[in-house]
Amino acid sequence: MTTHKLPDAERVSALHGLPGWQNVKDRDAISRNFKFQDFNTAFGFMARVALKAEQMNHHPEWFNVYNRVEVVLTTHDAKGVSALDIEMARFMDELAGQ
Numbered sequence: 001m002t003t004h005k006l007p008d009a010e011r012v013s014a015l016h017g018l019p020g021w022q023n024v025k026d027r028d029a030i031s032r033n034f035k036f037q038d039f040n041t042a043f044g045f046m047a048r049v050a051l052k053a054e055q056m057n058h059h060p061e062w063f064n065v066y067n068r069v070e071v072v073l074t075t076h077d078a079k080g081v082s083a084l085d086i087e088m089a090r091f092m093d094e095l096a097g098q
């Protein structure tokens with residue numbers, strides 16, 4: 001299963017490769033804030049991520065205001081961060097180009 005909680009060492013090394021992402025305080029999750037040029041770009045990003053999320057059956061928690069998208073990734077079924085969260089974080093970074 002890819003939905004099991006990642007061992008600490010794997011999580012630490014995955015986060016090294018995802019410099020924009022950090023552990024969430026008081027929660028077993030990772031987060032990143034993205035800032036885009038405008039709402040259209042932010043929402044386009046969200047639309048593409050939504051399609052990927054459906055394909056993966058793995059859905060982000062996020063909050064959008066205008067050009068900002070605040071993302072929290074965790075695997076509810078695993079009660080923690082799994083390989084799916086790392087895959088989603090990499091996808092988002094690649095898409096955002098930042």
Ligand SMILES: C[C@H](O)[C@H](O)[C@H]1CNC2=NC(N)=NC(=O)C2=N1
Nearest residue numbers: 057058059060074075076077078
């Ligand atoms: C029933 C359905 O497959 C599950 O609830 C999926 C849907 N999307 C999900 N998304 C996330 N982030 N974590 C999950 O555990 C999860 N589980």
